[in-house]
């Protein structure tokens with residue numbers, strides 16, 4: 001369990017509580033009660049009664065909302081990417097440049113029947129795959145993961161002619177961060193999983209962008225599948 005927030009509200013009357021002999025703070029035994037907080041289901045919590053000196057009695061119910069990390073109500077584990085395997089009938093909510101959504105066997109998926117195939121033309125070309133997510137302000141971890149396969153007709157072992165960058169952008173399309181960069185130099189048979197923390201963007205709505213750029217000759221294909229953004 002973990003505490004995700006608190007809520008205070010005044011209570012009518014003093015509930016029969018007594019001020020202690022010093023006229024200061026006295027604590028009343030905790031009493032079980034249930035408080036309904038907007039947007040959340042009624043949750044069990046406790047009422048704490050406190051006193052302020054000079055005879056002024058302030059009663060507050062301080063309800064600590066604690067519940068199991070079941071993913072309900074804005075706390076707990078969540079996975080934020082929708083259609084991360086590109087298997088839905090349409091790419092939505094991904095925003096893809098033309099030709100990225102792939103069902104051909106030329107670049108087989110990591111799982112399912114579809115993937116996102118950026119570049120692979122052997123001419124000057126740019127492809128993007130974007131999805132906007134809101135990372136909860138309460139997050140204690142937020143990791144973007146995806147499976148990546150790169151093949152290329154480039155033969156160099158020293159020069160990154162074609163590149164895939166993984167970026168975080170704001171709603172004005174300003175690049176806030178580049179999480180990672182891959183290129184023709186990272187070619188490999190099959191897929192490998194990549195992981196990047198995006199915890200620094202908690203509380204923000206950001207666009208995750210895969211940006212593939214290809215130079216004028218010798219194709220490089222950046223194939224992405226099973227994207228996830230797991231938040232706790």
Ligand SMILES: [Ca+2]
Nearest residue numbers: 085111112114
């Ligand atoms: Ca897939």
